[in-house]
Amino acid sequence: xxxxxxxxxxxxxxxxxxxxxxxxxxxxxxxxxxxxxxxxxxxxxxxxxxxxxxxxxxxxxxxxxxxxxxxxxxxxxxxxxxxxxxxxxxxxxxxxxxxxxxxxxxxxxxxxxxxxxxxxxxxxxxxxxxxxxxxxxxxxxxxxxxxxxxxxxxxxxxxxxxxxxxxxxxxxxxxxxxxxxxxxxxxxxxxxxxxxxxxxxxxxxxxxxxxxxxxxxxxxxxxxxxxxxxxxxxxxxxxxxxxxxxxxxxxxxxxxxxxxxxxxxxxxxxxxxxxxxxxxxxxxxxxxxxxxxxxxxxxxxxxxxxxxxxxxxxxxxxxxxxxxxxxxxxxxxxxxx
Amino acid sequence: xxxxxxxxxxxxxxxxxxxxxxxxxxxxxxxxxxxxxxxxxxxxxxxxxxxxxxxxxxxxxxxxxxxxxxxxxxxxxxxxxxxxxxxxxxxxxxxxxxxxxxxxxxxxxxxxxxxxxxxxxxxxxxxxxxxxxxxxxxxxxxxxxxxxxxxxxxxxxxxxxxxxxxxxxxxxxxxxxxxxxxxxxxxxxxxxxxxxxxxxxxxxxxxxxxxxxxxxxxxxxxxxxxxxxxxxxxxxxxxxxxxxxxxxxxxxxxxxxxxxxxxxxxxxxxxxxxxxxxxxxxxxxxxxxxxxxxxxxxxxxxxxxxxxxxxxxxxxxxxxxxxx
Ligand SMILES: Cc1ncc(C[n+]2csc(CCOP(=O)(O)OP(=O)(O)O)c2C)c(N)n1
Ligand SMILES: [Mg+2]
Numbered sequence: 001x002x003x004x005x006x007x008x009x010x011x012x013x014x015x016x017x018x019x020x021x022x023x024x025x026x027x028x029x030x031x032x033x034x035x036x037x038x039x040x041x042x043x044x045x046x047x048x049x050x051x052x053x054x055x056x057x058x059x060x061x062x063x064x065x066x067x068x069x070x071x072x073x074x075x076x077x078x079x080x081x082x083x084x085x086x087x088x089x090x091x092x093x094x095x096x097x098x099x100x101x102x103x104x105x106x107x108x109x110x111x112x113x114x115x116x117x118x119x120x121x122x123x124x125x126x127x128x129x130x131x132x133x134x135x136x137x138x139x140x141x142x143x144x145x146x147x148x149x150x151x152x153x154x155x156x157x158x159x160x161x162x163x164x165x166x167x168x169x170x171x172x173x174x175x176x177x178x179x180x181x182x183x184x185x186x187x188x189x190x191x192x193x194x195x196x197x198x199x200x201x202x203x204x205x206x207x208x209x210x211x212x213x214x215x216x217x218x219x220x221x222x223x224x225x226x227x228x229x230x231x232x233x234x235x236x237x238x239x240x241x242x243x244x245x246x247x248x249x250x251x252x253x254x255x256x257x258x259x260x261x262x263x264x265x266x267x268x269x270x271x272x273x274x275x276x277x278x279x280x281x282x283x284x285x286x287x288x289x290x291x292x293x294x295x296x297x298x299x300x301x302x303x304x305x306x307x308x309x310x311x312x313x314x315x316x317x318x319x320x321x322x323x324x325x326x327x328x329x330x331x332x333x334x335x336x337x
Numbered sequence: 338x339x340x341x342x343x344x345x346x347x348x349x350x351x352x353x354x355x356x357x358x359x360x361x362x363x364x365x366x367x368x369x370x371x372x373x374x375x376x377x378x379x380x381x382x383x384x385x386x387x388x389x390x391x392x393x394x395x396x397x398x399x400x401x402x403x404x405x406x407x408x409x410x411x412x413x414x415x416x417x418x419x420x421x422x423x424x425x426x427x428x429x430x431x432x433x434x435x436x437x438x439x440x441x442x443x444x445x446x447x448x449x450x451x452x453x454x455x456x457x458x459x460x461x462x463x464x465x466x467x468x469x470x471x472x473x474x475x476x477x478x479x480x481x482x483x484x485x486x487x488x489x490x491x492x493x494x495x496x497x498x499x500x501x502x503x504x505x506x507x508x509x510x511x512x513x514x515x516x517x518x519x520x521x522x523x524x525x526x527x528x529x530x531x532x533x534x535x536x537x538x539x540x541x542x543x544x545x546x547x548x549x550x551x552x553x554x555x556x557x558x559x560x561x562x563x564x565x566x567x568x569x570x571x572x573x574x575x576x577x578x579x580x581x582x583x584x585x586x587x588x589x590x591x592x593x594x595x596x597x598x599x600x601x602x603x604x605x606x607x608x609x610x611x612x613x614x615x616x617x618x619x620x621x622x623x624x625x626x627x628x629x630x631x632x633x634x635x636x637x638x639x640x641x642x643x644x645x646x647x648x649x650x651x652x653x654x655x656x657x658x659x660x661x
Contacts, residue, residue: 029514029515029517030515030516030517033515033516033517033589033590034516034517034518034589034590035517035518035521035522036517036518036519036520036521036522037513037516037517037518037521037590037591037592038590038591038592038593038595039588039589039590039591039592040590043516043589043590044515044516044589044590047515047516065517065521067483067486067514067517067522067523068453068454068483068484068486068487068514068522069486069487069488070487071488072488095451095452096452098452099452099454099455099487099489133373133374134372134373134424134435135373135374135437135451136373136433136434136435136437136438136451137433137434137438137451138437138438138450138451138452139374139437139451305653305654306657307653307654307657308433308657310432310433310648310652310653311372311373311424311430311432311433311434311435311438312372312424312425312426312432312433312435312647312648313372313424314424314432314647314648314649314650315424315432315433315648315650315652315653318649318650318653319653
């Protein structure tokens with residue numbers, strides 16, 4: 001095991017997979033940086049520093065710095081994938097799926113089905129998502145809500161550097177299109193990471209990050225840490241929480257959720273996207289349908305409000321689910337006897 | 338055509354206002370009090386002002402992520418803008434939008450925009466509206482050399498031509514899109530205007546570091562587009578940005594001495610001062626007086642922004658809809 005940051009786990013996995021498989025190619029805006037400038041290439045290596053050094057190591061054929069053309073980047077990823085390559089394409093901000101959604105939704109996601117199962121489309125689309133930087137309505141969104149509902153896509157949302165490693169490797173080696181959502185606020189977080197160059201975490205297998213008998217809390221990404229803080233606080237009062245880190249929202253580890261709720265009878269889903277038609281409503285519905293008899297309280301979602309992400313510090317703080325709001329939700333489900 | 342003394346003073350004041358607004362933000366951002374991503378327009382003032390000095394409130398502009406200059410040039414309130422960037426409840430957008438989303442639709446300023454390439458299609462719609470109204474008003478879409486590579490920009494150019502929208506694409510070529518040089522990213526032989534030409538538009542080119550070049554070029558462009566039935570046009574201005582892409586950018590893409598050189602030789606304010614004093618149109622004292630006035634306006638704006646009411650948690654929920 002080694003200790004590294006979330007962003008380093010992204011980069012080192014890409015390096016290892018590019019070394020292993022010459023078909024892995026990287027493309028995106030400023031993934032090299034400095035192209036066509038006096039400063040020269042490698043001026044930045046991705047604005048999140050997740051492609052530093054790739055150009056020097058693997059060259060311009062496999063590390064492609066693109067113009068600002070998200071539709072063409074996503075489309076090129078689709079074309080590369082249909083032509084035997086394994087593109088790892090970067091959208092600088094997840095919000096830019098708005099510019100490029102056709103290529104993701106109507107192309108990448110649907111090829112296999114439309115072509116009668118006769119093709120594979122091994123593309124990974126990495127994107128930085130999430131609030132916490134006061135980057136306002138067009139640079140802060142959590143987009144899993146939109147993408148999880150799209151048949152044909154797999155959607156990964158790693159929380160820890162160790163999971164980044166195992167899940168990104170699985171994503172790159174997977175033959176289906178995978179959306180890989182990296183939370184901006186987690187890039188600097190450090191954690192233990194496997195050194196095994198074949199370490200993979202299968203999709204659809206959640207991680208139990210806290211174990212308890214009284215309440216099930218389901219989340220992933222930045223908010224998982226908030227859930228753990230709540231669980232730790234309640235543990236001191238003798239209340240036990242299962243905290244489930246989903247890791248992937250598509251496929252969804254239904255079994256982990258249902259098994260836990262069968263014991264606790266209480267569910268809180270903590271979700272960074274807006275509340276309507278959300279991950280939270282999806283999982284609450286699942287539990288209502290499949291674990292109704294176990295429930296001791298109505299399942300609850302904790303989401304931001306049905307608004308765009310606001311700019312000002314006070315507004316963004318009020319917008320995001322907080323430790324306080326999660327704790328209140330947990331206490332609310334506990335208040336039912 | 339010779340500008341009046343008042344017009345010269347006004348144009349200079351607008352450019353200086355943008356410059357000092359940005360220079361001050363550059364300082365204040367380092368204290369950490371201002372949240373979010375801020376993209377400074379410093380260096381490009383001659384473009385915003387050289388364009389907007391021709392416009393009335395009925396003319397529309399659509400801006401970019403680097404929008405402060407366009408907003409100020411189109412008449413957005415300085416205090417309201419500063420307060421917005423400081424995230425105040427008294428800001429032009431109540432602290433909801435911030436630097437990247439400043440707008441004042443009543444002033445014909447249809448918004449800065451965080452999505453690169455989103456502006457050009459919006460300008461086409463505004464230009465079609467101007468055409469329908471038939472009063473000779475126009476819509477201007479500002480785009481960068483990076484934004485010109487978006488499909489949205491291409492679609493907008495073609496659609497403007499076929500709909501004969503009263504719309505002008507103003508391309509501000511500051512040679513960089515984030516960390517990438519336009520010589521790499523723009524395939525048409527380092528030239529953006531020729532793309533617009535290929536879409537069937539009349540095009541112009543000008544020096545975006547020289548107010549008079551921009552102003553005189555835009556006079557021709559506007560004379561053309563304001564004529565009913567002529568349809569759209571495009572213009573490319575060669576310009577410079579004096580700061581990083583965003584505040585905090587290490588700017589490793591710059592060559593040695595580049596910033597000093599462009600500040601020395603490509604500064605629209607220096608050029609303006611030199612040309613009007615040499616031509617004896619204004620005196621050094623005239624200009625110094627404007628400078629002092631602007632510095633005071635910026636001081637006031639900052640003081641007001643700092644003292645302004647902060648937004649509250651309840652404010653998150655308002656303004657999503659008109660009725661729901
Ligand atoms: C759709 C989209 N893609 C990428 C970005 C990130 N981004 C913001 S500004 C920028 C560069 C824009 O360059 P240019 O159009 O030349 O404008 P300049 O920054 O030079 O004013 C990029 C890539 C974005 N905001 N929106
Ligand atoms: Mg540019």
